[in-house]
Amino acid sequence: MTIAVTAWLGAMPGFMAPLLLAALGLLLCERAGVLNLGVEGVMALGAMVGAAMSLAGWSPWAAMGAGALGGLAVSLPFMVAVIVFRAPQISAGLALAAIALGASAALGRGASHKPFPGLENMTWGGDWAALPVVGRMLFQQDAVVYLTLILAGLMALWLMRTRAGLRLRAVGEDPATADASGVDVQLYQFGAVAVGSLLIGLAGAYLSVGGSNIWTEGMVAGRGWIALALVVFAQWSPIRAIGGAVLFGGAEALIPRLQAMGVEVPVYLLSMLPYALTIGVLVLMALSKRARQAEPGFLGRAYIRQDR
Amino acid sequence: MTHSFGPTRRALMAAGFAVGLTGALPVSAFEIDGEPKVAFIYAATARDGGWNEALDDARLLVADELGLDIAVVESVPEEATALKNAVDLFVSRGFNVIVGTGYGYSEGILEAAQLHPDVAFVNASGATNAANLEGFYTRTYQGWYLAGMAAAATSDSGKIGIVAGFPVGVVNWDVNAFALGAQAINPEIETTVVYTNSWWDPVKEGEVAQAMLDQGIDVIGNNLSSAAPFIAAEKAGAKSVGFQLDMSQHAPEGHLTSVVFHWDKYLLPTLAAIQDGSWAPSEWGAFPGMADGTVGLTPLSDDVPADVAAQIADTAAAIEAGDFEVFAGPVMAQDGTVVVPEGEVLDDGGLWGMEFLVKGVTGTLN
Numbered sequence: 221m222t223i224a225v226t227a228w229l230g231a232m233p234g235f236m237a238p239l240l241l242a243a244l245g246l247l248l249c250e251r252a253g254v255l256n257l258g259v260e261g262v263m264a265l266g267a268m269v270g271a272a273m274s275l276a277g278w279s280p281w282a283a284m285g286a287g288a289l290g291g292l293a294v295s296l297p298f299m300v301a302v303i304v305f306r307a308p309q310i311s312a313g314l315a316l317a318a319i320a321l322g323a324s325a326a327l328g329r330g331a332s333h334k335p336f337p338g339l340e341n342m343t344w345g346g347d348w349a350a351l352p353v354v355g356r357m358l359f360q361q362d363a364v365v366y367l368t369l370i371l372a373g374l375m376a377l378w379l380m381r382t383r384a385g386l387r388l389r390a391v392g393e394d395p396a397t398a399d400a401s402g403v404d405v406q407l408y409q410f411g412a413v414a415v416g417s418l419l420i421g422l423a424g425a426y427l428s429v430g431g432s433n434i435w436t437e438g439m440v441a442g443r444g445w446i447a448l449a450l451v452v453f454a455q456w457s458p459i460r461a462i463g464g465a466v467l468f469g470g471a472e473a474l475i476p477r478l479q480a481m482g483v484e485v486p487v488y489l490l491s492m493l494p495y496a497l498t499i500g501v502l503v504l505m506a507l508s509k510r511a512r513q514a515e516p517g518f519l520g521r522a523y524i525r526q527d528r
Numbered sequence: 529m530t531h532s533f534g535p536t537r538r539a540l541m542a543a544g545f546a547v548g549l550t551g552a553l554p555v556s557a558f559e560i561d562g563e564p565k566v567a568f569i570y571a572a573t574a575r576d577g578g579w580n581e582a583l584d585d586a587r588l589l590v591a592d593e594l595g596l597d598i599a600v601v602e603s604v605p606e607e608a609t610a611l612k613n614a615v616d617l618f619v620s621r622g623f624n625v626i627v628g629t630g631y632g633y634s635e636g637i638l639e640a641a642q643l644h645p646d647v648a649f650v651n652a653s654g655a656t657n658a659a660n661l662e663g664f665y666t667r668t669y670q671g672w673y674l675a676g677m678a679a680a681a682t683s684d685s686g687k688i689g690i691v692a693g694f695p696v697g698v699v700n701w702d703v704n705a706f707a708l709g710a711q712a713i714n715p716e717i718e719t720t721v722v723y724t725n726s727w728w729d730p731v732k733e734g735e736v737a738q739a740m741l742d743q744g745i746d747v748i749g750n751n752l753s754s755a756a757p758f759i760a761a762e763k764a765g766a767k768s769v770g771f772q773l774d775m776s777q778h779a780p781e782g783h784l785t786s787v788v789f790h791w792d793k794y795l796l797p798t799l800a801a802i803q804d805g806s807w808a809p810s811e812w813g814a815f816p817g818m819a820d821g822t823v824g825l826t827p828l829s830d831d832v833p834a835d836v837a838a839q840i841a842d843t844a845a846a847i848e849a850g851d852f853e854v855f856a857g858p859v860m861a862q863d864g865t866v867v868v869p870e871g872e873v874l875d876d877g878g879l880w881g882m883e884f885l886v887k888g889v890t891g892t893l894n
Contacts (some may be wrong), residue, residue, distance in 0.1 A: 333577025
């Protein structure tokens with residue numbers, strides 16, 4: 221039993237990291253008032269680019285960097301449409317998802333079903349990694365897992381404790397006021413969505429380079445939509461997003477393990493969990509005034525400066 | 529293999545049957561106008577490393593053999609309107625033989641077949657049939673039974689596993705045959721199945737394989753087509769069994785064998801029959817097996833002991849000769865209830881509707 225729990229907890233961070241990375245990227249977009257529904261497709265493109273570059277002989281880190289840049293590149297039309305031309309964010313986001321999914325399938329033909337050496341786990345902490353239950357989880361992960369957790373902390377600090385973070389939040393809450401006090405709304409939105417797209421692309425690249433060591437069409441398999449749910453679940457807080465990613469990633473790692481042990485698990489019920497929890501949070505938010513304030517006030521709306 | 533007739537033989541029999549019944553009517557075989565112009569329609573990319581690629585390999589063989597140029601369209605979604613548009617385009621360009629490649633095309637291709645009665649349609653794993661439409665699949669469970677024998681012979685822990693997609697009949701019969709074949713070598717063997725509830729999720733498939741390896745399972749059968757389970761098995765020094773195509777490249781050390789499709793063995797005689805006007809599609813669809821060569825094993829790895837390899841060869845010969853049935857009674861379900869009584873053989877309807885796992889399998893169909 222201890223061995224099974226150790227193995228499960230050891231596998232959990234690998235599932236948590238891509239969800240958390242994508243959620244952090246989304247969180248940044250949404251804090252700036254931009255709803256990015258393209259995340260599933262941007263992750264798919266990042267996964268494909270990461271795999272293609274790995275197959276071309278790039279190191280895992282360079283390949284993941286390329287995946288992140290791929291995520292940014294495919295998001296550029298979305299950014300221009302939404303931020304410059306104020307296109308409706310929901311339709312533009314869905315279009316981005318479709319375009320990026322299609323582009324990853326079309327461009328990735330040559331990279332499909334070809335295994336490559338991926339990211340290795342770090343072996344630090346020495347004997348600590350042999351600890352029962354938490355040893356593997358804490359001391360035997362790849363570097364991306366640790367860096368993602370650090371990034372979540374830094375993002376929380378930046379958002380809540382710096383002037384630039386305050387301005388970004390102001391843009392998402394009330395762009396007119398931010399504008400009046402001299403904040404360049406479009407510049408902040410551009411920056412937020414650009415960095416967010418890099419993180420989302422990286423999340424996808426981690427799936428192929430850090431996770432499966434192979435790329436196939438459609439391998440993101442809904443994780444982008446789960447990340448969208450996760451941001452709502454975390455109420456736009458990077459720290460709470462860690463908790464949500466641990467919960468959702470833990471469930472994802474648990475299901476196959478229970479099945480392999482022969483435990484009868486309601487698979488469909490557990491697959492529903494992220495979405496069911498998110499609806500639960502939305503209901504709670506609607507009921508509680510304090511929780512309702514967590515959502516960026518101008519999220520999903522186009523800000524058009526009045527003629528002055 | 530008493531039920532399995534080659535397509536040509538079936539065509540002859542059906543035609544003969546029709547003549548015998550009606551007497552006056554001429555042979556009711558289907559005929560196309562002029563030379564065949566063949567088009568394949570795929571739901572994803574043709575070279576997908578699995579299902580489509582096995583069909584596309586057959587397409588290349590058939591084109592070569594019959595001297596035809598075969599057109600291809602890829603990524604046509606599995607919905608009726610998208611499929612019908614693709615078919616209409618081909619037909620308007622003079623194509624008269626359409627090959628669909630998925631269960632999801634079943635409805636759309638039936639509508640298209642009714643709309644174009646002078647065009648011949650066949651559909652891989654299709655569930656619909658008509659006067660000019662035949663769905664076809666193959667008895668994959670025969671190959672998986674033999675692969676199970678190889679798995680049991682090479683397992684040190686007495687525990688083997690199989691990673692599968694959705695718990696539907698065509699998947700369940702592979703799982704059950706794998707377990708029954710393994711039990712023929714080692715009656716005590718434990719077979720674990722995990723359904724990923726997806727056809728495409730290499731991340732999850734790799735994790736399932738890893739979870740199995742953590743449980744002491746040392747042979748992993750992969751009923752899906754991503755390489756992730758092979759990579760995990762190879763890393764852990766475990767053995768593996770592949771499906772659809774020869775998967776040995778993904779696990780050069782530990783690969784035992786792959787259960788592979790040879791669709792040319794169906795398509796070649798069928799297209800030849802369409803060409804010479806003797807084609808009569810079966811109203812139940814074509815369901816050939818090892819005897820027809822549509823499914824088989826790749827050469828066994830040297831890790832399989834010689835005596836078991838000989839036993840596998842004997843069983844294969846018996847299956848091909850019709851002397852051995854995988855689902856011959858008594859077959860017991862997980863809880864010990866008898867699902868196929870002694871002296872009986874599960875019929876094709878029972879195969880397609882297989883909603884049980886056999887005794888000795890750990891896992892659930894939910």
